[in-house]
Amino acid sequence: DTGVSQDPRHKITKRGQNVTFRCDPISEHNRLYWYRQTLGQGPEFLTYFQNEAQLEKSRLLSDRFSAERPKGSFSTLEIQRTEQGDSAMYLCASSPQVLPTDTQYFGPGTRLTVL
Amino acid sequence: AQSVTQLDSQVPVFEEAPVELRCNYSSSVSVYLFWYVQYPNQGLQLLLKYLSGSTLVKGINGFEAEFNKSQTSFHLRKPSVHISDTAEYFCAVINTGGFKTIFGAGTRLFVKA
Numbered sequence: 001d002t003g004v005s006q007d008p009r010h011k012i013t014k015r016g017q018n019v020t021f022r023c024d025p026i027s028e029h030n031r032l033y034w035y036r037q038t039l040g041q042g043p044e045f046l047t048y049f050q051n052e053a054q055l056e057k058s059r060l061l062s063d064r065f066s067a068e069r070p071k072g073s074f075s076t077l078e079i080q081r082t083e084q085g086d087s088a089m090y091l092c093a094s095s096p097q098v099l100p101t102d103t104q105y106f107g108p109g110t111r112l113t114v115l
Numbered sequence: 116a117q118s119v120t121q122l123d124s125q126v127p128v129f130e131e132a133p134v135e136l137r138c139n140y141s142s143s144v145s146v147y148l149f150w151y152v153q154y155p156n157q158g159l160q161l162l163l164k165y166l167s168g169s170t171l172v173k174g175i176n177g178f179e180a181e182f183n184k185s186q187t188s189f190h191l192r193k194p195s196v197h198i199s200d201t202a203e204y205f206c207a208v209i210n211t212g213g214f215k216t217i218f219g220a221g222t223r224l225f226v227k228a
Contacts, residue, residue: 042218
């Protein structure tokens, strides 16, 4: 069990550029979650997947955000035309089964800085 | 809609002293309750969770929390803290019909020697 991994760990970009983050969940975990965490706040839910199906998407996500989990394993989160307000830590978590009470295992996060 | 309020943004405490981190929630439906810890430069990890049954829940590292339905609270306690407990602690809820986790803003516990 190598845990949830995220790549890159840090990303600095200029406003208007597109960025893509990757999350590799724990092997055979069915559910995968994305969160955004800004300084001094708790994680905010963005979206989650059950295998390859995206089941819920937060209203916080504008059309500039898209997430995929094409084969039910790793997931990508893309932000198009980045804005300074997108600067945050982006967290990924996975859980093994289908119950909402199953423990979520979090990755170390990707810190995005938009200049 | 659910919301979570962590009443203290920072809690300084001396080593071996007891500590309580306060959490109140608001929800129109039944919820599950969680406490997570985030150590410096590490990902969040689950400390404990309340699903049903006994209102006193024990978690890892000697922490426990008590669910109080009438006060809509889920306070986290530890009778004697260690330097290694210095971290950020997050209270969270999920409504019993969904999968969306709502987190509080966090409480930074700072244990002093």
